[in-house]
Amino acid sequence: MLDGLRKHCAEALAGHGCPSVSVAVAERGEIVLAEAYGLADLATGRPATPGTAYALASVTKPFTATAVCVAADEGLLDLDAPVPVPGESRWSGPTVRELLRHRGGFGAHYDFHDGGGERPVDTGRYAVLFREPGSGFEYANLGYRVLGHVLEESSGQGLGEFIRHRVCEPLGLGSWHLGPSYQGPAPVAVRYTADGRPYPPRCATGHPGASEGWATATDLALFAQSYERLLRPPTAAAVRDAVPYNARLGYGLGWNVSYGDGPVVRSHGGGMGGVAAMLVTVPEQRLSVAVLSNGTGKAARDTVVRYLLDTLVPGYTDELIAPVIDDPARPMTLPPGIWAGLITTPEAPVPLTLEILADHRVEFRLNGGAPATAPALASRAWDLRTSLDLQLPTADARISSPGLGLELRLGRGRLTGVARAFKNGDAEGWMGNFLSHPCELTASPRPDGLAR
Template identity: 60%
Template sequence: MLGELDDFCTKVLADHGCASVSLAVVERGELVHTRAYGQADVAGRRQATPETVYGLASITKAFTATAVCLAADEGLLDLDVPIPGGYRWTAPTPRQLLQHRGGFPAFYNFHYESGPLPIDIGRYRTLVREPGTDFEYSNIGYHELGRLLEAASGQDLAVFLRERIVEPLGLTSFGFGSVYAGPAPVAQRYAADGRAYATCHSGHPAAGAGWATAGDVALFARTASRLLRSATVEAMYDAVPINEHLGYGLGRIVSRGAGAVVRSHGGGMGGIAAMMIDIPERELSAAVLANSTNKAARDAVVDHLMGALAPGFHSDQLNPITERTRPMALAQGEWAGEISTAEGDIPLWIRIRAGGQVEVRLADGPPVTVSAVASQRWNLRVSAPLQLPTADARLNSPSFGLELSAEQDRLVGRAIAFKDGDRDGWLGAYLVHPCVLRSH
């Protein structure tokens, strides 16, 4: 069944410039297949093995979610009681945060030097919509869950994960933190063009600071539910729809529609492309871990592996796309307003032109003209080569995006400072700021 896998994975690594990939398959709770290909450390010529540990990025959210659900089962917290803190709307509940419906925006603040993080996550812990009303994938929400769990349990998240999940399930390789501190060999992380990454720090470890072998990830996917009450397991996989193919439960993506149900979570950041899959109907789980920012090798291996293990599998059962584009249909005209930042308001002006073109000017800088699109959520979406003039954005977020909805005589939404990939330097921060424009 997997006879062609060796040749296929070797070719995929070469085709996509990926240093290594590791995979594992678990059936009925037992690890039945492990393989690793390529080099875990190119400079050191160290081969990847099934014992090599990889960064998990957002697969960590599944571990954090399981920990939060364990704490709820033990009465340490209530999934439906709003978290502490003052917010624009009613504070979100842990259940809403687990489902990425807590109202927080997308965010990451990756940094590659030791010492305090220069971008404070607290400056971006502002609700952008009423909790419970819509899905938005947010590291801030999982950061809040980590803080809540530590306060409720009196333990560091790393300790709680180790004592309540890792040790009971026998996941001997799992680690948590910016640096892997366990005994196993670690895969060096690489940019899309093959440069070795420096150590990455962030202000939201509960959302992405996990490490493990592919075997332990696959075992976790198949066995984590053993730790929870049956009603909690049912709630974990009762996924609210996010598109026509998928829903998001409590730290798990769940497929919808025809075919066997697939429960999964992916992970991606600088030098990491990871995927965890569980198919309960077949009592089967799998993990594919790669040490490259480019997800192409991971995705090709996942498709090949799952095609052999689960006929009828399709990649739409994994990919939580929520913003499918369509043509922008706003009328021509000029709009002016401001972007709200922690450093004060920044003037913004746009002119909507014919043919889906938009002219954008920030503060007193020169205008640039770019193409615009729309989506089911936004009437206008653009990306422009403009630098948001804040100290946080200047650190490593040189690109600028706008997502705006038409509301009577206003355009309301957000301005985003980000970095488009890591082919130049390292992946930067993703910073969301409220924005309001009025017809000018």
């Protein structure tokens, strides 16, 4: 397999413009393969090695979840205790278990601040509930932000300190670090944009327990093999108890878990500016695979993961690790008409007028400004879904979120849902932020000045 892997990785890096990839396979508690290909630092020509540490992005979440479960076993917190959420809400706070499963009611969010200085986005202002806790799945970095605070308050230790002392050191994982930049003992891979520009060494987020982990591929593979021995059997079983969110996957306590035909696979991917990571474990085979890369695009990572799992895991298919939300698109069927209301941002409400046109298009006006049009679709969950290049006029959105997306559903004479400020990728600068805001519109007569 190694000869084929070497050739496959070289082709993947060249074909997808990725600087390097590090691969580790663990079996029955031991590393049986550790290889790295390409360059960890393009400027100096420093090669990647199995001892190179990479940023993990969302592969941080299984570490945070394991730490929370360790704390629960020690009686420091209760998985089913509600967690207060700041601000006004018609719902009670989510439980720790719901937060671990991405069912805490928070909306999608990420904020990345590359370089020095303070983070310009106050993440706490976005930690508002969008739905009743437990009512549905929405992948939520904000939930893992809250879990980090809960763990710190219950243990009296910083999140990174607790994970290092209570998870990584007992498992012999010496490369682990949690923070905006890598402070561990290993050499570190420089992160690169899709077109080959280096990111700064430091990337601060408002959700460190979701996104700020660093480790080598070998330590990742060993973690997936051995984290359960830190937990009591009922807690380990709770980690595997996943609520389905598509036809092949559910989300347990920090892991995607497959179900249905084929082998049972636990996995977690990660991606942000200059990071594409994947961790997979197949308990029946006592096998774990870690793949880390230092480019934004996921294509090189995915082709290497597929090669390894096709080779090592009988019955493997990509659906066993693909976290696709089961919400297929359909044509929008809302009748033509005008809707007006507000996008509620942390700074101030932003007036929005939305006209549904006859050709499955919508016209927007923000703050009474110039109109912009875009095509619209619907889905099982939403009656209207659309996005366009339109800047939400808030200080946070102006930082690095030039696009606007809307997801709205019709009920009781209102369109309610979420408006998201975002940036599509990093081809024109570093990765942007993804900011979710409540939105509510009501049917409206044609305002003055909008007559055609």
